[in-house]
Amino acid sequence: MTPLRLKGLILGIGLASTMMLAGAQAAETTPSAKAPPGNKQTIISQTILRNLSTTADHSKFKELQGPFESGPQVTKACLSCHNKAAEQLRHNVHWTWLYTNPQTGQKLGKERVINAFCTNALGNEGMCAMCHAGFNRAGPEYDLDKVENMDCLVCHDQTGKYFKTVVTPGHPKVRKKFAPKKPVPFTEAAQHVGLPTRKNCGKCHFYGGGGDNVKHGDLSSVLFDPPRDVDVHMSSREKGGAGLVCTDCHVGAGHVWSGSRYVMNVGDDGKRPPGAPRQKTSCAQCHGTAPHDWSSPVGWKLNNHTDRVACETCHIPAFARGGVATKVFWDWSTAGRLKDGKPYAEEGYTQGDGKKRHTYVSMKGTFKWAENVVPTYMWANGTVRWTLPEDRIDPSKPVWINRVEGSADDPKARIMPFKVMKTVQPYDAERNVLAHINLWGEDDAAFWGNLDFAKAIAKGMEIAKRPYSGKFGFVNTRMLWPINHMVAPKEKALACNECHVRENGRLAALAGFYMPGRDRWSWLDGLGLLLAGLTLLASIGHALLRIMRANTGKRGA
Numbered sequence: 001m002t003p004l005r006l007k008g009l010i011l012g013i014g015l016a017s018t019m020m021l022a023g024a025q026a027a028e029t030t031p032s033a034k035a036p037p038g039n040k041q042t043i044i045s046q047t048i049l050r051n052l053s054t055t056a057d058h059s060k061f062k063e064l065q066g067p068f069e070s071g072p073q074v075t076k077a078c079l080s081c082h083n084k085a086a087e088q089l090r091h092n093v094h095w096t097w098l099y100t101n102p103q104t105g106q107k108l109g110k111e112r113v114i115n116a117f118c119t120n121a122l123g124n125e126g127m128c129a130m131c132h133a134g135f136n137r138a139g140p141e142y143d144l145d146k147v148e149n150m151d152c153l154v155c156h157d158q159t160g161k162y163f164k165t166v167v168t169p170g171h172p173k174v175r176k177k178f179a180p181k182k183p184v185p186f187t188e189a190a191q192h193v194g195l196p197t198r199k200n201c202g203k204c205h206f207y208g209g210g211g212d213n214v215k216h217g218d219l220s221s222v223l224f225d226p227p228r229d230v231d232v233h234m235s236s237r238e239k240g241g242a243g244l245v246c247t248d249c250h251v252g253a254g255h256v257w258s259g260s261r262y263v264m265n266v267g268d269d270g271k272r273p274p275g276a277p278r279q280k281t282s283c284a285q286c287h288g289t290a291p292h293d294w295s296s297p298v299g300w301k302l303n304n305h306t307d308r309v310a311c312e313t314c315h316i317p318a319f320a321r322g323g324v325a326t327k328v329f330w331d332w333s334t335a336g337r338l339k340d341g342k343p344y345a346e347e348g349y350t351q352g353d354g355k356k357r358h359t360y361v362s363m364k365g366t367f368k369w370a371e372n373v374v375p376t377y378m379w380a381n382g383t384v385r386w387t388l389p390e391d392r393i394d395p396s397k398p399v400w401i402n403r404v405e406g407s408a409d410d411p412k413a414r415i416m417p418f419k420v421m422k423t424v425q426p427y428d429a430e431r432n433v434l435a436h437i438n439l440w441g442e443d444d445a446a447f448w449g450n451l452d453f454a455k456a457i458a459k460g461m462e463i464a465k466r467p468y469s470g471k472f473g474f475v476n477t478r479m480l481w482p483i484n485h486m487v488a489p490k491e492k493a494l495a496c497n498e499c500h501v502r503e504n505g506r507l508a509a510l511a512g513f514y515m516p517g518r519d520r521w522s523w524l525d526g527l528g529l530l531l532a533g534l535t536l537l538a539s540i541g542h543a544l545l546r547i548m549r550a551n552t553g554k555r556g557a
Contacts, residue, residue, distance in 0.1 A: 059191035066187035071135040072148040074190045079147065086147035088255035094133045096144060097121065099262050103383045108262050111140070114389055114434045116401050116423035116479035117209040117330065123463035126168030127178075127440035131204035138167050140463065153189045154203070155196045162189040163203075170440055171449025174363070198224060198234065201246040210364075211357075213320060214327045217373065217419035218485040222322035230322040232489045249281050264382045264404065264482055266310055266414045281484075283311035310380075310414040312484055314494045318372045319419060319483050323353030329368035331424040333474040336451040337362055343451070363448050365424075375417030375483050377507055381406035384480075389466060392432050393475065398422075399434070401479040408513035415510065419481040426457055430469035434477075436460035 058064055063077045079086055093099045098109035110121045110132065121128040122140055129137035135149045143149075153162050163184060169175040202224055209215030213222075228235040233249075235241025250259045258281040259265075265280035283291075289306055292299035305314075320326040338344070343362030349369045350356050360366050383405040393399045406413030426435040438459035439447050447456035453472060461468035499507045500517030507515065514521055516528070 058193050064190045066190065068186035068190055071151055071186065074186050075148045075150055075152050077190065078152045085255060086150060089150050092256050095150060097132065101262055103263065104385055106386055106388065108386060113386055116421045116425065116477050117215055118439060119425055120436045123436060123438050123460055124440040126170065127166055129167045130164045136167060155200050156193040157189040157200065158192045158194045159189050160199060161185050169442060171442060171446045173449045196247050198245045209327065213324045216481055217326040218319040218483045220322065220324035222324050226322060228489055229492065231486050233487055262384060264380060264384055266380050266382050266416060308414055310416045312417050313377065313415050315487050316417055316483050317488055317492060317494055318374055319486050320371045320373050321486055323351060325349065325351040325357055325369040325371045327367055328370045329422045331366040332426060333365065333424050335362065335365035362451060374506065376420045377415050377417055377510060378404055379406035379408060379410065379413040380404040380416040381410050381413040387434065389464065390433055393427065393434065395427060395432060395473065395475045398476040398478050401477050404480060417483040419483060421479040421481060423477045424474050425477055426453065426472050427475045428469050429471040429473035431467065435472055436464040436466065438463060
């Protein structure tokens with residue numbers, strides 16, 4: 001008997017007795033009696049508290065009077081006082097676009113990987129750098145030591161008026177569409193700065209992949225001011241939420257904050273208090289490792305789940321909630337179609353808030369959208385492996401852009417929720433490797449202009465300095481996005497019977513372990529029924545004894 005099956009036996013016996021004592025609902029999440037100090041009270045946003053006690057009015061500083069006509073001018077002024085900030089940001093993946101996974105040794109980062117959305121940033125920096133922190137990133141040869149190109153305002157502007165623009169103009173056929181309609185208010189933004197708010201982070205992260213909630217699924221414009229039912233953490237205190245901002249969870253030190261899509265965190269020892277610097281972000285940093293009430297049979301049973309089930313699994317019942325859909329399918333092979341000799345778009349999906357979403361765009365292809373999506377559940381131990389550009393693929397079956405490691409027999413693994421993005425994207429049909437595409441450029445090789453895959457892929461591979469056979473095809477890919485946001489209130493968490501059920505449970509596809517209520521194990525089921533029967537007989541016998549004693553007492557009187 002494997003350790004996990006043995007634990008399944010113990011859990012099965014415990015579950016049988018627990019369900020006799022209480023209606024087992026996963027929504028029971030009262031504070032833990034063993035939670036770390038400081039975890040019992042409602043958490044007040046540390047960022048809000050610090051902003052309330054600010055001691056500097058940047059609009060009065062001589063260095064910030066301007067006028068500023070460019071971002072680098074503002075950054076030079078910022079660094080004249082914040083003289084350690086540049087050296088700190090040098091180590092941030094938002095600046096470098098480079099990352100080496102310490103677990104796998106894989107060299108990753110936006111400049112190296114191919115994804116399942118716009119495929120690659122390498123060679124397309126002139127467009128991609130609209131979000132990522134830096135000025136003048138026009139191509140692969142970018143000087144990371146030129147610190148005046150660091151963008152302070154994208155994270156610290158408090159006016160809400162600052163915005164990023166494309167770095168290079170793009171192909172003549174599309175540049176007008178992406179050209180800024182007004183000048184960037186550098187001077188006003190420089191004079192009104194503060195700690196990052198949800199608006200700063202959300203301007204990029206809520207719109208990753210080319211639109212609202214396109215990429216992540218659990219990060220959308222709804223989170224700028226969400227209802228409590230959509231995200232209990234980010235909902236304002238006036239709405240009954242915690243009023244948290246991104247940096248309350250993604251804390252760090254020296255302009256390097258916690259949280260990464262390249263190395264997942266599936267658990268935490270819960271020993272660091274809220275707001276303390278850390279390398280990884282997890283629910284346990286505020287709620288502890290045993291967040292449910294130990295005095296309750298249901299709470300006791302739920303606390304016994306936390307070593308194998310991630311908090312997000314029960315507390316994020318669905319993503320893309322609140323009226324904004326997420327993209328779940330993208331077919332590049334259909335891109336390039338024309339109508340009456342011109343590129344066109346179709347809006348075939350209307351999401352919950354009434355906004356229409358494109359289901360076809362000549363520049364990008366065909367899309368599918370979804371809302372209130374039940375996640376896909378997988379075992380994950382924190383290690384993520386990527387299919388790198390020169391890794392050989394098998395085009396006869398879906399190619400996983402990234403995979404999580406872990407199994408039921410891995411003691412470090414937990415059951416985690418994911419969004420699975422499905423894409424049809426180009427590959428080198430002879431070398432069997434994923435292809436780079438030149439999307440954004442000013443010459444005839446840019447796909448977002450000529451709509452010619454042959455030219456765009458040849459140029460993309462040239463920019464990436466990769467061998468190319470000259471023949472391309474399209475392959476089905478899959479990409480995993482961990483679901484960590486849109487945490488529902490505790491009363492909306494999953495009930496036990498959404499997983500512990502014989503058919504159509506949420507974990508029906510997870511194999512390799514015994515789960516009470518889902519799996520049949522005849523002698524264990526019989527033992528469970530026996531225990532339940534004995535519990536019932538004991539309860540009836542106890543009641544009869546009390547009745548008999550009560551009657552004896554009356555006769556004696």
